[in-house]
Amino acid sequence: MHKKALFLGLLLTMVCGYTQENKIKIITEDIPNRIAFYAINENEQDLDVMFTLSGTNFRQSSARPRYIRVPSTSKVHMKTIVLIRGKQPSYNYEIKVNDSLSNRAILKESEQIKIKPPKQITVYVPEKCEQCDSLVIPLSESKYLFNLIKLDEKPGLQEQLQVAFGADSPIDSLNIPIVNLAGKLYTNLITYDLLMEEINKE
Known part of the structure; x- marks a missing residue:
């Protein structure tokens, strides 16, 4: 239930010729005292995704956000936050998506997903x-x-x-x-x- 309460907003920025046909979804998974964020790429092309999170009542890495490669039809871990005990976290996030792949993008382990075909x-x-x-x-x-x-x-x-x-x-x-x-x-x-x-x- 707290996922709905936690979600305060989403700002989606599209860059470098990225079209509305190419979508990245962000999902969360609960871990004891933590929340993990994953990017879901349901397109048939690889994309670079930058995920930026802000808010209160949680801790996160202070490292500067970088583009992470999210291969086609895959799920990739973007960030995990640590919840502050006894506090109700709230957050907003922004994603930037680039279909011009960069050699500097971080390559992480990805999990293949199933997508809807062009015709049922x-x-x-x-x-x-x-x-x-x-x-x-x-x-x-x-x-x-x-x-x-x-x-x-x-x-x-x-x-x-x-x-x-x-x-x-x-x-x-x-x-x-x-x-x-x-x-x-x-x-x-x-x-x-x-x-x-x-x-x-x-």
Whole structure:
């Protein structure tokens, strides 16, 4: 609950040609007597981020803020503050984001995250799908979020899909995945490369 109380404001500064399409989120994680701040980069390009924090009732490093590299689709630790016992901390922060990467940016350990794809992906897996792994495994290992539905566990959904396919194409006999891409059904996107090619079409 105290996260909402702690948050007093956010000033976001965009520099060096940085566009609104490229967003950096700041999230916090509670640690005993501390709060850690992380930058989340949901873009497909690396960014340099400078995080500056001000406020009261906490201690932080006195080092001058520097740009920190936040790789594409990743989470990077920016700063941790130490709370003063018995005091209610309050803070404001500012972030500056630069898409012109600098050799002087600090390189930290990053954690990969999943992001939304350009088009929503749902993969329907028929019960006897022998070729589904060629799509599902690399998609699971990719940076993209997607929905995976096993049709033998959703008989009602299979019936709905069967109506769309027609009686001449029984779904329970398919051995390939069915892909719903932004509301359109495909049976020819049986590999990750084919799926990405279709997603990136205008």
